[in-house]
Amino acid sequence: MRILGLIFLLGLFFAAPLATYAEPMDFTEKLDIGISTDEISITSDFRGADLTIFGAIDGFNADLLAQGKYNIVVALEGPKENTTVRKKQRVFGIWINTNSMTFELVPESYSLSSTRDIDTIAPPGGMNNMGIGVNHIPLTPIGYIGDGSNLTEFRDAFRRLRETTGVYQRDPGGVQFISSSLFKASVRLPADVPNGVHIVRAYLFRDGVFVAAKALPLRVVKTGLEQAITRAAHESPLFYGITAVLLAVVTGWLASIVFRRD
Amino acid sequence: MTVYLPIAELSVNILIILGMGAAVGFLSGMFGVGGGFLITPLLIFYNIPPVVAVATGANQVVASSISGAITHFRRGTIDIKLGTVLLCGGLAGATLGVWLFSLLRRIGQLDLVISLAYVILLGTVGTLMLWESINALRRASKNETVTLRKPGQHNWIHGLPLKMRFKKSKIYLSVIPVATLGFCIGILTSVMGVGGGFIMVPAMIYLLRIPTNVVVGTSLFQIIFVSAYTVIVQATANYTVDIVLAFVLMIAGVIGAQYGVRVGQKLRGEQLRALLALLVLAVGIRLAIELVIPPKEIYSIVSAGRGF
Numbered sequence: 328m329r330i331l332g333l334i335f336l337l338g339l340f341f342a343a344p345l346a347t348y349a350e351p352m353d354f355t356e357k358l359d360i361g362i363s364t365d366e367i368s369i370t371s372d373f374r375g376a377d378l379t380i381f382g383a384i385d386g387f388n389a390d391l392l393a394q395g396k397y398n399i400v401v402a403l404e405g406p407k408e409n410t411t412v413r414k415k416q417r418v419f420g421i422w423i424n425t426n427s428m429t430f431e432l433v434p435e436s437y438s439l440s441s442t443r444d445i446d447t448i449a450p451p452g453g454m455n456n457m458g459i460g461v462n463h464i465p466l467t468p469i470g471y472i473g474d475g476s477n478l479t480e481f482r483d484a485f486r487r488l489r490e491t492t493g494v495y496q497r498d499p500g501g502v503q504f505i506s507s508s509l510f511k512a513s514v515r516l517p518a519d520v521p522n523g524v525h526i527v528r529a530y531l532f533r534d535g536v537f538v539a540a541k542a543l544p545l546r547v548v549k550t551g552l553e554q555a556i557t558r559a560a561h562e563s564p565l566f567y568g569i570t571a572v573l574l575a576v577v578t579g580w581l582a583s584i585v586f587r588r589d
Numbered sequence: 590m591t592v593y594l595p596i597a598e599l600s601v602n603i604l605i606i607l608g609m610g611a612a613v614g615f616l617s618g619m620f621g622v623g624g625g626f627l628i629t630p631l632l633i634f635y636n637i638p639p640v641v642a643v644a645t646g647a648n649q650v651v652a653s654s655i656s657g658a659i660t661h662f663r664r665g666t667i668d669i670k671l672g673t674v675l676l677c678g679g680l681a682g683a684t685l686g687v688w689l690f691s692l693l694r695r696i697g698q699l700d701l702v703i704s705l706a707y708v709i710l711l712g713t714v715g716t717l718m719l720w721e722s723i724n725a726l727r728r729a730s731k732n733e734t735v736t737l738r739k740p741g742q743h744n745w746i747h748g749l750p751l752k753m754r755f756k757k758s759k760i761y762l763s764v765i766p767v768a769t770l771g772f773c774i775g776i777l778t779s780v781m782g783v784g785g786g787f788i789m790v791p792a793m794i795y796l797l798r799i800p801t802n803v804v805v806g807t808s809l810f811q812i813i814f815v816s817a818y819t820v821i822v823q824a825t826a827n828y829t830v831d832i833v834l835a836f837v838l839m840i841a842g843v844i845g846a847q848y849g850v851r852v853g854q855k856l857r858g859e860q861l862r863a864l865l866a867l868l869v870l871a872v873g874i875r876l877a878i879e880l881v882i883p884p885k886e887i888y889s890i891v892s893a894g895r896g897f
Contacts, residue, residue, distance in 0.1 A: 369593065370593070371591075371592055371593045372591055372592070372593070372600075373593055373600060374591065374600060408892040409892070410890060410891070410892040411697070411890070411891045411892070412888055412889070412890055413697050413888065413889050413890075413891065414887055414888050415884055415887040415888075415889070416887070417883070420881055421701075421705075421880045421881055422880060422881070422883070422884055422887070423698070423701055424697045424698060424701065424889070427697060435892060481888075484888035485888075485890065487888075488886070488888055488889075488890050489890070518599075518600050519598060519599050519600070521598075522598075549595060552595075553593055553595040554595075556595040556596070556832060556833065557595045557596065560595075560596055560824065560828050560830070560832075561828055564824045564825040564828060565821065565824070565825050567824050567830070567832070568820055568821035568822070568823070568824030568825055568830060569821060570832070571648050571820050571821075571824060571830050571832050571835060572648070572651055572817040572820050572821060574652075574832065574835070574836060574839075575648055575649070575651035575652035575655065575817075575820075575835065575839060576651065576652070576655055576817075578652045578655075578836075578839045578840065578843060579651065579652040579653065579654070579655025579656045579659075579839075579843065580655055580656070580659065582652075582655075582656045582843035582844075582846070582847075583655070583656035583659040583660065586656075586843075586847045
């Protein structure tokens with residue numbers, strides 16, 4: 328019996344790393360999150376926003392919690408689009424886009440917040456499999472990429488550019504425990520945040536092992552005039568174009584009346 | 590004070606946009622040009638995506654050309670028939686231009702072509718104008734009588750078939766060069782967001798030998814329609830006309846133009862042309878520098894959702 332028990336335990340021990348990245352069914356821990364709003368509206372003076380996400384861990388192991396073995400990662404993922412990275416090279420003295428690579432469905436924005444640097448939370452392989460973190464978001468090229476020797480170069484350029492423009496950000500320390508099992512995470516939405524459905528994803532790690540996740544949608548919408556204009560431009564472009572011209576005609580005509588001197 | 594541009598999808602300082610519009614309006618009033626060739630590069634310098642800058646620039650050109658055209662219409666200095674022939678070529682050119690625009694955008698060379706076209710065009714026109722105006726200034730200082738080139742000689746253009754009589758301009762001219770000129774300007778309007786007056790006016794005077802008094806009015810007449818058409822086609826094909834940006838530019842532009850006209854009246858023609866030439870060259874050189882110096886960032890990102 329004891330031997331059997333030992334084998335069972337050993338089995339669990341070895342199975343754990345394998346099970347880590349599959350659906351975490353065998354863990355008692357549960358993660359719950361809530362956001363103050365499910366909609367962010369972009370008004371004419373929008374300059375970015377901070378979003379606070381509250382969460383709680385349930386079914387935790389009190390000892391491990393006291394030792395700080397639980398880590399939380401919260402990511403705000405923007406809508407996904409196929410994205411092309413282009414590279415300029417000097418041709419006959421001028422700089423021209425020569426090479427390009429398109430990645431399949433990558434988030435337009437990505438804001439990450441965690442209890443500590445995510446590379447110290449779990450091994451990089453795991454983060455890669457789950458696509459957590461700016462350096463681990465899957466970047467799958469589509470189309471012809473030759474021998475793939477420049478894949479790394481384009482991936483690095485993509486990540487660097489997205490981080491320098493502020494649409495991808497990370498805040499190791501943005502998640503704080505406010506009581507033993509309650510936490511608060513803040514993520515930043517940049518001023519040029521893309522419109523559409525964003526997803527707030529929270530991940531719970533216990534001692535480097537992924538144990539639970541939770542996701543909530545967050546809509547980012549243009550409001551009022553901005554929204555009406557964008558909709559008109561895309562849904563009735565002919566009418567929109569004619570309106571733009573009429574606006575110019577009226578402005579020019581009024582100016583010629585107001586400032587008429589002859 | 591920021592304002593969010595719904596089509597460009599970014600927040601800009603409204604005072605800077607107003608200032609740009611007013612400055613370009615002032616210059617366009619002073620020199621009697623539409624100002625599209627200044628507003629589009631300025632918007633690009635201010636990080637407005639070139640695709641939006643071009644389409645929106647064309648919209649601003651409509652507003653600034655209307656007031657000028659109304660004045661010329663009252664004075665009766667528009668040759669509608671000639672303008673219509675130019676316009677037919679212009680509409681065909683603009684259609685081809687928008688198609689080219691979409692194609693270049695797809696293959697990722699649009700920004701380059703826009704910059705290159707500006708450098709070549711502004712460089713050439715600026716140099717020619719500067720040369721001409723310096724000579725005029727020199728002659729004026731020597732108290733020589735300033736003589737325009739006598740439009741007596743006929744060039745090969747006047748030997749072309751399909752001739753038509755333009756009563757208002759008092760000329761008998763083939764429609765081929767007129768429509769071709771309109772066609773070329775139409776392409777420029779839709780690819781570069783310029784009205785093209787600064788090329789069309791000299792071409793009409795020196796190449797087609799059209800009397801100077803109807804040239805400006807007639808070119809404005811054609812510019813209004815070609816730019817308006819370009820705006821509508823850009824709006825339907827590329828969704829890149831930012832009405833908020835265009836409106837702010839227009840308002841500032843028409844007001845700036847009024848003050849520009851007053852200052853312009855105090856300066857002599859050659860002086861004005863020399864100043865305009867320097868301005869045109871300066872914008873061209875600024876764009877040229879950007880093409881040849883190693884860029885700070887050799888990579889760029891384009892996503893399907895945003896398009897630019």
